[in-house]
Structure formats: C-alpha cells, structure tokens
Amino acid sequence: MAPLAAPDLINPGVEDVIADAARHDGTNQAKDHTMIINMGPQHPSTHGVLRLVLEIDGESVVSLAPDIGYLHTGIEKTCEAKFYQQVVPLTDRIDYLCPMTNNLAYCLAVEKLLGLEIPERAQYLRVLLNELTRIQSHLVWLGTHAMDVGALTVFLYCFREREDILRIFENLSGQRMMTSYFRIGGVSVEPPLDFYKQVQDFLNIMPDRIQQYENLLTGNPIWMGRLKGIGHLTAAEAISLGVTGPPLRASGVDWDLRRDMPYSGYEKFQFKVPVSQDCDVWARYVVRMEEMHESVKICQQALDGMPEGRIVADAPKIVLPDREQMKTQMESLIHHFKIVTEGFAVPAGEVYQAVESPRGEMGYYVVSDGTAKPYRVHMRNPSYATLQALETMCKGRLLADVVAVIGSIDIVLGEIDR
Amino acid sequence: MYDPASALVGTEAVFAAHPENPAVVALTSIATDAKFDRGELSITVPRESIVAACQAVQSAGYNFLEDVTAVDWYPSKPRFQITYHILSHSLKARVRLIVRLDGSDASVDSITGVWPSANFYEREVFDLFGVHIGGHPNLKRIMMPEDWEGHPLRKDYPVEGYR
Numbered sequence: 001m002a003p004l005a006a007p008d009l010i011n012p013g014v015e016d017v018i019a020d021a022a023r024h025d026g027t028n029q030a031k032d033h034t035m036i037i038n039m040g041p042q043h044p045s046t047h048g049v050l051r052l053v054l055e056i057d058g059e060s061v062v063s064l065a066p067d068i069g070y071l072h073t074g075i076e077k078t079c080e081a082k083f084y085q086q087v088v089p090l091t092d093r094i095d096y097l098c099p100m101t102n103n104l105a106y107c108l109a110v111e112k113l114l115g116l117e118i119p120e121r122a123q124y125l126r127v128l129l130n131e132l133t134r135i136q137s138h139l140v141w142l143g144t145h146a147m148d149v150g151a152l153t154v155f156l157y158c159f160r161e162r163e164d165i166l167r168i169f170e171n172l173s174g175q176r177m178m179t180s181y182f183r184i185g186g187v188s189v190e191p192p193l194d195f196y197k198q199v200q201d202f203l204n205i206m207p208d209r210i211q212q213y214e215n216l217l218t219g220n221p222i223w224m225g226r227l228k229g230i231g232h233l234t235a236a237e238a239i240s241l242g243v244t245g246p247p248l249r250a251s252g253v254d255w256d257l258r259r260d261m262p263y264s265g266y267e268k269f270q271f272k273v274p275v276s277q278d279c280d281v282w283a284r285y286v287v288r289m290e291e292m293h294e295s296v297k298i299c300q301q302a303l304d305g306m307p308e309g310r311i312v313a314d315a316p317k318i319v320l321p322d323r324e325q326m327k328t329q330m331e332s333l334i335h336h337f338k339i340v341t342e343g344f345a346v347p348a349g350e351v352y353q354a355v356e357s358p359r360g361e362m363g364y365y366v367v368s369d370g371t372a373k374p375y376r377v378h379m380r381n382p383s384y385a386t387l388q389a390l391e392t393m394c395k396g397r398l399l400a401d402v403v404a405v406i407g408s409i410d411i412v413l414g415e416i417d418r
Numbered sequence: 419m420y421d422p423a424s425a426l427v428g429t430e431a432v433f434a435a436h437p438e439n440p441a442v443v444a445l446t447s448i449a450t451d452a453k454f455d456r457g458e459l460s461i462t463v464p465r466e467s468i469v470a471a472c473q474a475v476q477s478a479g480y481n482f483l484e485d486v487t488a489v490d491w492y493p494s495k496p497r498f499q500i501t502y503h504i505l506s507h508s509l510k511a512r513v514r515l516i517v518r519l520d521g522s523d524a525s526v527d528s529i530t531g532v533w534p535s536a537n538f539y540e541r542e543v544f545d546l547f548g549v550h551i552g553g554h555p556n557l558k559r560i561m562m563p564e565d566w567e568g569h570p571l572r573k574d575y576p577v578e579g580y581r
C-alpha cells in the first residue's frame with residue numbers, strides 16, 4: 001500500500017483521539033494540557049444524535065472525531081425485503097427534511113432500470129415539489145443555524161413560512177412530512193384544485209420573507225462576527241473529502257447536478273447557480289440564501305408552464321390503475337391485484353441516479369436481479385460525506401466555532417445513519 | 419421500456435463503441451470486463467489494480483469520488499462486488515468501477531490514498547459486509563456497535579436479525 005496522499009485529511013477514530021490524549025498524559029508531561037470532551041450524542045446543536053469526541057487545548061480544537069450510527073435502522077436491508085413500490089415510503093424517512101427529494105431519486109433510479117418515460121406534467125410537478133422541499137429544508141437550516149449561534153428570533157420567522165409549505169404538502173398528499181407522494185412512473189394523485197393557488201400565494205410572499213431574514217441577519221455584526229472566516233474549506237479539500245451541495249459551491253466549485261447533469265426535466269428551467277469563493281461559514285449562508293431565491297423562480301416557472309396531461313406513465317403493469325377503472329374494468333382489476341400482491345419484475349441491471357438535494361448530492365444505487373424486489377438499494381447521502389470534512393474545518397479553531405460549522409454543513413443524522 | 423439487447427457487454431464491445439471515452443482510454447490495459455447499460459459505463463478491474471485504476475481515472479479527469487459500496491451475490495461466485503462511483507466535474511460524466519471478490523478471501527486495498535473521502539464509505543463496507551479493506555487508516559465499525567457479531571447487509575444475515 002502506497003503512503004497516503006493526504007494523511008491530515010483522514011478523520012481519526014474516537015479511540016485515536018482518546019489514545020492521543022492518553023499519550024500526552026502518560027509520557028509527555030509538557031503536553032499535559034489537552035482535554036477530551038464529549039459533545040453529544042444528545043446535544044441541541046448537533047441536530048440529532050451526533051456524538052463528537054473533541055480533544056481541546058484550552059479553547060481551541062486539537063482534533064475531533066465524529067461517532068455515528070445512533071440512528072442506524074438498517075433501511076438498506078429493509079429495502080431488500082420489500083417490493084419496489086413499497087420502498088418509496090422508506091425513502092421518506094432517511095432524510096426527513098427533504099422527503100420528496102429522496103422519493104424522486106429513488107423513483108428516477110427504478111424508472112431508469114425499467115426504461116419508463118415519465119409524462120411532462122409529472123416531471124413538472126416533481127420539480128415544483130422538489131424546489132418547495134428545498135426552500136422548506138433551507139428554512140429549517142437557517143432557523144436552527146441562527147439559533148445555534150444565538151439569534152433566536154429568526155427561528156420563529158423561518159418556521160412560519162415552513163408551516164405554509166407543510167400545509168401545501170398536507171393538502172396535496174395528506175401528510176405534512178412523510179409525504180410519499182411520488183410513485184414509480186409518476187405521482188400518486190392529481191393535485192387538489194386549490195393547490196395551484198396555494199402555491200402561487202406562497203410564491204408571492206416568499207421573496208419578501210427571504211428579505212426579512214436577510215434584514216435580521218446579513219448586516220448584523222454579531223452574526224457576521226460568528227460566521228466570517230470560520231470553518232475554512234478550500235475547493236481542493238472539499239473535492240477530496242467528497243463534499244457536495246452548498247458547502248462545495250461555497251468553496252468556489254461551480255457544480256450543480258440540476259444544471260450539469262439534468263434529471264426530471266430540469267434542463268427546461270432557467271436558474272442561476274450561486275457560487276462563492278469565500279470558503280467559510282458565511283459563504284455557505286450566502287449561497288443557501290441565494291438558492292432559496294432561485295428555487296422560488298424555478299417554482300414559478302414550473303407553475304406557469306405546467307403542461308396538461310397524465311400524471312403517471314402509460315404502463316398498466318407498473319402503475320396502479322385509477323380507482324374508477326379498477327372498479328369497472330376487469331383488466332385494470334387484474335393489474336391492480338397483481339401489482340399489490342406480486343409487485344412488478346424489474347429487468348436485471350444496476351443504476352446510479354443522483355439528484356441535487358438541499359444538502360448536496362443524493363444518489364441511489366439500485367441493483368436488480370430481475371425479480372420484484374430490489375436486490376440492493378444503497379443511498380449515497382450528502383451529509384455522510386460532508387461530515388468527514390468537519391475536522392478539517394474545525395481544527396485549530398475555537399470550540400464555540402464547532403457549533404457554527406456543524407450548523408453550516410446542515411447535517412441530518414437520519415440520512416447519515418440510515 | 420428497457421430493452422436488454424441495448425446493453426453492450428464485454429470489454430471488446432464497449433471499448434469499440436466508446437473509443438474516445440477518457441475512462442475507457444485510461445483503463446484499456448487494466449479492465450477485465452466492461453458494460454455499457456442504460457447510459458452508464460461500468461468497468462471491472464482486478465482486485466490488485468483498484469488503486470492504480472483509481473489513479474488512472476483521476477488523471478483522466480474523473481476528479482470526484484461519489485460513493486463506495488458493495489453488493490453480496492451470495493450464493494453465486496465470486497461473492498462480493500465492490501462498486502465505486504466516480505464523477506468528473508469537467509466531463510460531466512460518471513464511471514463505475516467494479517471489483518469482484520471471493521467470499522473466502524474478501525479483501526481489497528483502500529483507496530483513501532487517492533480520495534480521502536473513501537474513508538467512511540470503506541468503513542461502512544467493512545462494517546456491513548465484512549469485507550476487509552487493506553491499508554485503511556482506521557478500519558472499525560461505523561454503523562453497528564463495536565461488539566456486534568456478523569455483518570448485516572450480507573445476504574445470509576436474516577432481515578429480522580438473529581434472535
């Protein structure tokens with residue numbers, strides 16, 4: 001094995017951090033001034049059950065090791081025991097802040113395996129809902145991130161608008177968070193009549209509301225002091241550590257899957273990809289705020305250009321029939337019975353489908369062996385890779401900055417542990 | 419609908435159809451098998467050349483490691499398939515590298531020297547599949563508790579666990 005190219009970038013294990021401190025204690029009295037502290041697994045600023053073991057020298061971080069797995073529920077194993085269509089609700093529960101993005105990534109992967117053509121109307125609906133999900137997820141990020149560094153007010157404003165989006169989701173699917181609205185082949189039901197007006201009302205107020213948050217934060221000297229120059233991550237480090245999404249773009253890498261490798265009809269939409277060269281926590285804040293503005297624009301384009309037509313693909317052996325047809329036509333009843341009891345066989349093969357989630361690249365690797373159950377489903381989650389960059393961003397900085405950095409990478413432990 | 423006849427299988431067919439592809443050019447001498455299916459390029463390399471293959475595609479412009487994972491084909495042989503997804507920001511393309519391992523000697527070299535981001539992914543493969551990663555800087559369980567017995571994502575591990 002060749003020597004490692006960049007050993008400094010490798011995370012130490014929890015034991016390594018402790019052993020390192022023990023070495024200081026035992027053999028070198030002069031270095032006996034570092035301390036091991038435990039942050040989490042239950043800590044308000046870790047956004048879930050993340051445990052960090054930190055070695056600190058006074059107030060500054062010497063080394064840091066994340067310890068994960070507290071929320072591991074074996075979703076990938078569970079998927080192997082379900083029919084393809086039964087996996088969709090499981091995908092909601094991986095990243096509970098962007099259920100629709102997970103649904104989309106999984107559905108696109110299975111549709112690629114099947115070679116299904118998705119009607120344009122379903123694609124537009126998917127794009128619209130994904131962008132609403134992005135705004136919703138960024139609002140939770142902004143609220144909690146601001147709260148972590150001491151700006152409590154913003155949280156309430158953010159959750160006010162988030163509630164609007166959740167009401168839209170509830171009206172559409174019956175659920176606020178675990179929507180499971182997408183289906184393999186399209187979406188589950190035609191949106192209710194007042195859905196479009198509800199979305200339009202929301203899009204009308206949202207740009208002003210984003211301005212309100214910016215008024216509270218952007219020029220605020222405390223906010224700037226806590227964010228600027230903190231958590232530095234260069235473009236080369238970001239790429240070698242697998243960082244994606246807003247943190248990657250805040251490090252100056254102009255890469256967005258929606259624009260560069262379009263899926264679900266994103267090539268039909270006009271939007272800018274915000275990039276910043278500052279590489280710090282502040283840059284990630286600026287990039288995400290800009291992204292919210294762009295998402296509002298994409299939603300508006302999707303709403304204005306919403307085509308007429310079917311919301312599911314014309315594939316009776318894969319997509320459940322309309323309720324009315326199922327009750328009146330023998331053939332539809334047979335299809336319905338077969339899909340529900342036996343699922344549908346998917347041609348053997350393997351695909352990897354990546355989408356741009358609010359946190360970065362969310363990829364689904366689905367392997368089929370030709371039966372009605374996936375042979376293997378693997379999720380490539382953005383937070384999982386970004387967490388590896390935490391040490392690089394925090395090393396040598398103050399302990400209090402760790403909280404700001406965790407907030408800035410916007411981790412969701414559900415998707416890390418799966 | 420998907421047509422299985424559209425897939426190109428085997429190094430000769432794939433390399434003849436995509437002679438200009440940078441990943442194909444970089445791996446022509448190493449590849450043992452290749453597949454172009456559903457618009458995705460997969461190249462199988464021998465286990466001992468995975469690090470060399472990663473370095474080759476990295477110099478060919480595939481700069482970003484997206485994912486490392488495994489598939490257990492038990493009881494078929496070879497048992498394990500280790501899959502690497504590598505993306506190129508400049509080419510806007512992706513290549514999938516595959517290494518196949520026998521169940522009796524499931525071990526592959528770590529690629530953390532090429533991409534440090536492989537660290538967590540390889541630990542996950544070790545934890546959930548029991549595939550040894552040679553030269554990994556910190557090969558410990560990551561999802562399951564340290565004292566857990568067995569590797570849950572193996573196909574001979576029951577879905578409901580051992581009771």
